Amino acid sequence: MQLESRAPTGPLAEKWDRCKMEMKLVNPANKRKYHVLVVGTGLAGGSCAASLAELGYNVSVFCYQDSPRRAHSIAAQGGINAAKNYRNDGDSVERLFLDTIKGGDYRSREANVYRLAQVSRNIIDQCVAQGVPFAREYGGQLDNRSFGGAQVSRTFYCRGQTGQQLLLGAYSSLNRQIAQGRVKSHPRHEMLDLVMVNGVARGIIVRDMVTGQIERHSGDAVVLATGGYGPVFYLSTNAKGCNVTATFRAYRRGALFANPCFTQIHPTCIPVTGDYQSKLTLMSESLRNDGRIWVPKTPADKRRPDAIPEGERDYFLERKYPSYGNLAPRDISSRAAKEACDAGLGVGDGGRGVYLDFADAIRRLGEPTIRERYGNLFEMYEHITGENPYKVPMRIYPAVHYCMGGLWVDYRLMSNIPGLFVLGEANFSDHGANRLGASALMQGLADGYFVAPYTITDYLAGVKPGAGTDLPEFAEAEAKVGGIMKRLQDARGKTSAQVFHRELGKMVWDECGMARSRASLEKLLRAIPDIRERFWKDVSVPATAGGMNQGLEYAGRVADLIDFAEVLATDALTREESCGAHFREEYQTEDGEAARNDAEYSFVSAWQNGGEGNAPVLHREHLKYEFVKPSVRSYK
Amino acid sequence: MKLHLKVWRQAGPQDAGRFENHTVEGVTPDMSFLEMLDVLNNKLLAQGKPTIAFDHDCREGICGSCSMMINGRAHGPTRGTTCQTYMRNFTDGQTVVIEPWRARAFPVMCDLVVDRSAFDRIQQAGGYVSVNTGGAPDGNCLPVPKDNAEKAMDAAQCIGCGACVAACKNASAMLFVAAKVSHLGLLPQGQPERSRRVLAMVAKMDEEGFGNCTNQYECEAVCPKAISADFIARMNRDQIGSTLIPAE
Known part of the structure; x- marks a missing residue:
């Protein structure tokens, strides 16, 4: 399969404008004849649905939550990047582009990343116009903070709840369109299959999670904005409902899954405490602006942190990466914490933790300033751990947080299936092998507000509207979905899906987490078929009197995660280099840094479903660097 | 810790609903309230009984999904959401009453799930x-x-x-x-x-x-x-x- 990025030729700065000029338009009177299905209502899906409806299209949105406002974008804390240069510190579109492409360890497409940096400025303007209450200076101007992987301050924020406020902005625009009748909202609906007619995406099969009814919906284009696959690790910072089902079932229908092995481990999360634990909680990376990360210099030092003198502490990020210090990128900071704990220097029960200490910042700035900057995060920490971080250093440890990989899309965010668009974390497009902090919100909104409305219009201009659901393809997909659910219910086993999920996740984390090797990945690939076999024999799905069956929903998601884990491990095994978040133990430099191999691996791995019982098939999109020369990523 | 729960069960919007008694053992102080319910649900599943439906998602206090009346107090004894309520705020042997939100404008859909x-x-x-x-x-x-x-x-x-x-x-x-x-x-x-x-x-x-x-x-x-x-x-x-x- 030839993968065409469809990125326009010509100078980098002119590509997006050139593309916009090349794309076709739909006349306003014809727009209302088209119907677009948008799955997922986070920043990408919510902003795309609202923007399409404003243009005049009919839109249906679907989310598994009880309201579009609850999509997991809401949990993003720290901020959103934009190349505004309000600080006069040398920021520019080029600088944001360079930081992002370097942060991604040269595994993303130049044209996409440049466009992202360009539209970042419009995003802030748009959100301000909607009434997003960004932090302000006393003069009334927008405030900024710093984030990892950048030496300029370009992050806009709303206390520690930036994702929430941006999502409520998109949700308010969506509400306006719902009120005007151009968007039909379907909360508590879960997408279970993609329907293709003559090789083109033409609809979806969903389950009404309240009545249990299976429904058919047809559209002239389908947009998936369904987030990442973090729950393949079981414990992650994702919401409990997050899952891979929508994108994975599209993969089963032929959509390519790109770079699944690029999974981001966030350095600042609250450490694991017990087996019953259902999720991990992130502490925003913005805390690294003022917090200093350290471990005791002697292994198994059981003294209270304030009893350990300055000289017996190792501020390991400041020591190893003096120019970026505590603001080194996420992959590098996470690995450094793991190394410290592997060396027996970890703190807290179980020794899987490092200190994030605010004592110096409190001395320098005073407690009120720290409270104003991070008050809600400190409260959250205290709620969970019972410790007061104003007095005792936080204990943190890396946790799975974000997926750079996702469905393969071209420059226009369309997958290899015509009419299937993929936005936000669900696609693979902009972050390469590692995402910088405060860039997920930027990408979600860039895709939804400023890219997809143009590119979907271009696609629709070439499509005859109106197909309907009375087609054999819909009947086939519906029967297939029904079959999966029947098989789950007929298993009548004794073990809850959670037990299998936890077992899978632990194994994926141990063998394919912060570090991977050929041996660990081969072990993982041998173990997955066994979990799958036991799952289908012994899974227990509750019987319910009404239509609502949360256990059935969950079991279906776990089944997909088990199958998806194979694609993830296969990708990690095939990529015989270390880059960004993908650290293969065999490929490292003498001082333990990632050894990238541009000569052989400067490509996007796009996996095609090989069919029942067959391994996935690899397709490569070679990355061409015309404007940036990939260099060794150094933050020293 | 061992807790006695009285949980509201209601099969659907038209069902009259009733309280059901359960005992949960092995509760630890670092568990969240929802993790304690996960433990109970796994036990129910093993016994082939219908699990307790409740809304939850982010489990970090921001999505606003979770919604339980715990001993007559919305979200339980401490300030914060149900998911951010930790078992260290309960005592061994305590009886805990768990109900859905009660309001005409929030009809109960199933067990602890309401329509908001x-x-x-x-x-x-x-x-x-x-x-x-x-x-x-x-x-x-x-x-x-x-x-x-x-x-x-x-x-x-x-x-x-x-x-x-x-x-x-x-x-x-x-x-x-x-x-x-x-x-x-x-x-x-x-x-x-x-x-x-x-x-x-x-x-x-x-x-x-x-x-x-x-x-x-x-x-x-x-x-x-x-x-x-x-x-x-x-x-x-x-x-x-x-x-x-x-x-x-």
Whole structure:
């Protein structure tokens, strides 16, 4: 399969404008004849649905939550990047582009990343116009903070709840369109299959999670904005409902899954405490602006942190990466914490933790300033751990947080299936092998507000509207979905899906987490078929009197995660280099840094479903660097 | 720790519902309340009994999905959401009563799950600034005094969980609506539609069957984000002003 990025030729700065000029338009009177299905209502899906409806299209949105406002974008804390240069510190579109492409360890497409940096400025303007209450200076101007992987301050924020406020902005625009009748909202609906007619995406099969009814919906284009696959690790910072089902079932229908092995481990999360634990909680990376990360210099030092003198502490990020210090990128900071704990220097029960200490910042700035900057995060920490971080250093440890990989899309965010668009974390497009902090919100909104409305219009201009659901393809997909659910219910086993999920996740984390090797990945690939076999024999799905069956929903998601884990491990095994978040133990430099191999691996791995019982098939999109020369990523 | 639970079970909206008794053993102080229920659900599953349905998602106190009345208090004994309630706040041998939100405007769908779509409809009635994507002026064109921005943020951080309604003897949604109205009303972007917004949202709130405010401040006491009841006064002022002197 030839993968065409469809990125326009010509100078980098002119590509997006050139593309916009090349794309076709739909006349306003014809727009209302088209119907677009948008799955997922986070920043990408919510902003795309609202923007399409404003243009005049009919839109249906679907989310598994009880309201579009609850999509997991809401949990993003720290901020959103934009190349505004309000600080006069040398920021520019080029600088944001360079930081992002370097942060991604040269595994993303130049044209996409440049466009992202360009539209970042419009995003802030748009959100301000909607009434997003960004932090302000006393003069009334927008405030900024710093984030990892950048030496300029370009992050806009709303206390520690930036994702929430941006999502409520998109949700308010969506509400306006719902009120005007151009968007039909379907909360508590879960997408279970993609329907293709003559090789083109033409609809979806969903389950009404309240009545249990299976429904058919047809559209002239389908947009998936369904987030990442973090729950393949079981414990992650994702919401409990997050899952891979929508994108994975599209993969089963032929959509390519790109770079699944690029999974981001966030350095600042609250450490694991017990087996019953259902999720991990992130502490925003913005805390690294003022917090200093350290471990005791002697292994198994059981003294209270304030009893350990300055000289017996190792501020390991400041020591190893003096120019970026505590603001080194996420992959590098996470690995450094793991190394410290592997060396027996970890703190807290179980020794899987490092200190994030605010004592110096409190001395320098005073407690009120720290409270104003991070008050809600400190409260959250205290709620969970019972410790007061104003007095005792936080204990943190890396946790799975974000997926750079996702469905393969071209420059226009369309997958290899015509009419299937993929936005936000669900696609693979902009972050390469590692995402910088405060860039997920930027990408979600860039895709939804400023890219997809143009590119979907271009696609629709070439499509005859109106197909309907009375087609054999819909009947086939519906029967297939029904079959999966029947098989789950007929298993009548004794073990809850959670037990299998936890077992899978632990194994994926141990063998394919912060570090991977050929041996660990081969072990993982041998173990997955066994979990799958036991799952289908012994899974227990509750019987319910009404239509609502949360256990059935969950079991279906776990089944997909088990199958998806194979694609993830296969990708990690095939990529015989270390880059960004993908650290293969065999490929490292003498001082333990990632050894990238541009000569052989400067490509996007796009996996095609090989069919029942067959391994996935690899397709490569070679990355061409015309404007940036990939260099060794150094933050020293 | 060992806990005795009395949990509300209701198969569907038409079912009468009843309390069911369960005992959970091996509860540890670091467990969250929802993790304790996960343990119970796994036990029920192993016994082939229907598991307890409840809304939850982010489990970090921001999505606003979780919604349980615990021993008569919305979200339980500590300030914060149900998911951020930890078992260290309970004692060994304690009896814990778990109910869904109780309000006419929030009908029970199944066990502890209620239908909060009325909140969405109130926001659809006017909880937005009418601005289309594209063409917004530079973000710094419109200075916003820091104090106003902070106050708007105090209101905007509402997570829409509905604890305010559940705690109120009148099942009033005044704190929720006031937070929404005030967030935009405090910012310059919200001024052109300020009157229309407050009138439409309050009318919708009444239509959905929420009660009125009788100044008991139960809402403020249980709000996970500690949103101040002062915003209710602000909304009332806005509404009266808009009724007397229509701005548009």
